Structure formats: structure tokens, C-alpha cells
Amino acid sequence: MENGVVDGVVCSTESVDGSRDVWSCKTSDSASADHLVIMVNGILGSATDWKFAAELFVKMLPDKIFVHCSERNVSRLTLDGVDVMGERLAGEVLEVIQRKPNLKKISFVAHSVGGLVARYAIGKLYRPCKSENVEDSSVSERDEDSGKIGGLEAMNFITVATPHLGSRGNKQVPFLFGLPALERAASCVIHLIFRRTGRHLFLTDGEEGKPPLLKRMIEDQDDCYFMSALRTFKRRVAYSNVGYDHIVGWRTSSIRRDNELPKWEGVVNEKYPHVVYEERCKGYDAEQSETTTVEDDGSDELEEELLTGLSRLPWEKVDVSFHSSRQRIAAHSIIQVKDEIVHIEGADVIRHMIDHFLT
Known part of the structure; x- marks a missing residue:
């Protein structure tokens, strides 16, 4: 095990x-940290x-x-499927x-497909009541009320450039240029790669004969x-790139229809320069959603x-733009600051997360 101290x-x-x-590193701080x-x-x-x-x-x-940076789904293990990865992550969380x-609260911060994995994992970790049969008694003892995640109070669920609506068609994967022929071809061969x-x-x-997994994940x-x-x-928060993310499109990461994408050009945010739009969306029921037709959007x-299933819950949506960045082609990594040197322009997005984080 490698130990380290920063500053x-x-x-x-x-x-x-x-x-x-x-x-x-401060003993009094670490002793009181229960989140x-x-x-x-x-x-x-x-994890790095x-x-x-x-x-x-x-x-x-x-x-x-x-903070625990997960390691159960790294490198080629991320190709095993959202469900398999979700099971692994759930087990890892219980071990932590x-x-x-002393832990009392729990939050998730997940990048890209990791957001889908986290959604699957919390579905496995959720316990509706104390009487529920839980294999691990040490965890079940924490379940004092309904609605706990691994026995802990659920606080923030944050996704960063996550394809909540999947990646097929309709410009959901920008590097396919929105060309129907390329999108159809990708659907046929994507399993050979990922x-x-x-x-x-x-x-x-x-x-x-079951529906696709992502559809099953909008219900219990x-x-x-x-x-x-x-x-x-x-809180449920979706951070999204408005452009130059060639892996995950704006609509799928922000859980919106085309006609719901906001106008962001010209926005100036002095505190968080790359945050160009923020929106608090209320949850709505199925009847309200019927006013929008598939043909319209x-x-x-x-x-x-x-989209309708996820929109039953309130979401905070934060739209991010790296259009003026020299590294904008790497927006999918910059928004996470995957590399502190190469992707440091995304640091204000991380600060935005922290400043709005419920503790």
C-alpha cells in the first residue's frame, strides 16, 4: 500500500x-469526517x-x-457491462x-459511463426499511429509517458527462457526426469494441427477452x-459539455430533448468561467410528459x-463549455480534470461541484 501527503x-x-x-491529514478533521x-x-x-x-x-x-476512488472497474474491466460493473461497485462500497x-452519509461523483454504473450500484445498495433482510448485519444495523444507501444517508448523486439516455443515434455520440448511416453501423459493431x-x-x-438494461433502470x-x-x-446533478465532447453528447448527458437545450452563448461567469448555464428542473409525472411527442424533438x-423516466425526479443541470480552450477537443476529460497538467482548465468545474456540495 502506497501512502502520500499533499501539501x-x-x-x-x-x-x-x-x-x-x-x-x-489533521487528526481532528479526519475523526469528524463522516461523509x-x-x-x-x-x-x-x-481510480487516478x-x-x-x-x-x-x-x-x-x-x-x-x-473520499474513496473506486478501483473495481478499471481499464478493460469497464467493458464487462453496466450491470456487472454495478455489482462490483456495490460490493466495494460495502467494504469501505x-x-x-463512523460514516453516516454517502455521495457519488461519477464520470461518463461511471454514472450509469453508479446508478446500478445504488439500486443494489438501497434498503427501503430496517426489516429488510440484509446479509451483512453490520450494515443492516445502520438502517434506522427507510431510504438508505448501504445504511448511510444519501446526499449528492453527481454525474459528469454521463450518457443517461444511451449513445445510439440522434447525435448522442458526436464523433459519428450525426450521420444516420454511421450511427446505424455503430449500433451493429459497437459490441466488437466495447x-x-x-x-x-x-x-x-x-x-x-428483457428490455434494454437502461430501460429497466428507470424502474425498480x-x-x-x-x-x-x-x-x-x-440532490441529483448532471454536469454536461455543451460541445467538443466527442464521446458523450450534450442531450444525453443533460437528460434533455433537443428543444430543451438552452441558449448559452455569450454567458460570462466570473467565478466559474466554464459554467455557462445552470438549471433546476422539477420532477414531473407521466401525464405532463405526454405533451412532448417523439416527432417534435x-x-x-x-x-x-x-428521458421521461429520469425526469420524474428533480435534477440540477450544469452546462459547461470549453469552446475557448486550446484543449477543447478533450472536453470529455477536461470536465473531470483527468490529468492535472493537461486538463487543469476544468478546475473551476470541480470547484463548482464542491461549493454546491451538501455535507
Whole structure:
């Protein structure tokens, strides 16, 4: 296990399996930190992708949080499918909770497909009531009320450039240029590159006659309380790139229809230069959503179902632009500050997360 200290303020350990824990070096701060923040990497990523953000979170909230950067789904393991990765992440979270008995709250910060993995994991970790049969008694003892995640109070669920509506068609993957022929071809071959994860993202799984996984994740399913878990968080936040993200499109990451995308040009934000639009969306029911037709907004029927399902809950939506950046072609990584040197322009986005973080 590798230990480290940053500026004499932030302590960290990196285990042999690659996970990374970050906390305040000050004993009084670390003793009072009862809020677990789970950071989840995206496809082909690793725990180090969140290194900058994790350290900044602890520097700014030293007596509040303990950060764990997940390692269960790294590199090629991210190709195994959202469900398999979600199961792994859920197990990892329970292990962290068991070795940190002072924890009372939990939040997730997830990048790209990691946001879908986190949504699956919380569906497995959610417990509706204390009487529920939970295998691990040490965790069940924490379940004093309904709506806990691994026995902890759910606070912030934050996704960063996550394809909530999947990645198939309608310019959801910008590098396909919105060309229908390329998008159809990608749906047919994506599994050859990204295996089961690719099928889930392009909504082509439908195994054993079941609907695609992302559709199943907008309802509670058997022992997976996907929507109940998402609902139990005090905040749900979607950070999105308005452009130059060639991996995840603006609409799918911000959970919007085409005609709901805001005008952001000309916005000047002195405190957070790259944050160009913020919106608090109320949850609405199915009847309200019927006023929008598939033909009107250019989305397909399945995508509309995903959007409608997720929109039943309130979301905070934060739109980010790196159009003026020299590195704008790497917007998908800059928004996360994946590399502290190359992607540092996204630091104001991380500060925005922290400044609005419920502790």
C-alpha cells in the first residue's frame, strides 16, 4: 500500500488493487469526517482519473468528507457491462463502509459511463426499511429509517458527462457526426469494441427477452431499487459539455430533448468561467410528459422513455463549455480534470461541484 501527503494537508493511500482513499491529514478533521464520497471512473479509466478532484474536495471540506476512488472497474474491466460493473461497485462500497464505522452519509461523483454504473450500484445498495433482510448485519444495523444507501444517508448523486439516455443515434455520440448511416453501423459493431458495455450504451442488449438494461433502470426491478435509490438522494446533478465532447453528447448527458437545450452563448461567469448555464428542473409525472411527442424533438421512442423516466425526479443541470480552450477537443476529460497538467482548465468545474456540495 502506497501512502502520500499533499501539501501537508491531504493524506492518501493507494492500495495494491488500485483503489485510492483521500482524507485530511489533521487528526481532528479526519475523526469528524463522516461523509463518504465515492468517485467512479469512466470507460477504460482508473481510480487516478479522479486524483485532482479527490484532493481538492478534501482540501476544501477537510472535516466533512472521506473520499474513496473506486478501483473495481478499471481499464478493460469497464467493458464487462453496466450491470456487472454495478455489482462490483456495490460490493466495494460495502467494504469501505464496513472498515469506516463512523460514516453516516454517502455521495457519488461519477464520470461518463461511471454514472450509469453508479446508478446500478445504488439500486443494489438501497434498503427501503430496517426489516429488510440484509446479509451483512453490520450494515443492516445502520438502517434506522427507510431510504438508505448501504445504511448511510444519501446526499449528492453527481454525474459528469454521463450518457443517461444511451449513445445510439440522434447525435448522442458526436464523433459519428450525426450521420444516420454511421450511427446505424455503430449500433451493429459497437459490441466488437466495447463488448457488453457497448450493447448497454447503444440499447441493443435486450437479453432473454428483457428490455434494454437502461430501460429497466428507470424502474425498480426485483431486488434492484433503481429509481427509489436515485430518489432518496437529496440532490441529483448532471454536469454536461455543451460541445467538443466527442464521446458523450450534450442531450444525453443533460437528460434533455433537443428543444430543451438552452441558449448559452455569450454567458460570462466570473467565478466559474466554464459554467455557462445552470438549471433546476422539477420532477414531473407521466401525464405532463405526454405533451412532448417523439416527432417534435427528434428522439426515438426508447430514448424518450428513458428521458421521461429520469425526469420524474428533480435534477440540477450544469452546462459547461470549453469552446475557448486550446484543449477543447478533450472536453470529455477536461470536465473531470483527468490529468492535472493537461486538463487543469476544468478546475473551476470541480470547484463548482464542491461549493454546491451538501455535507
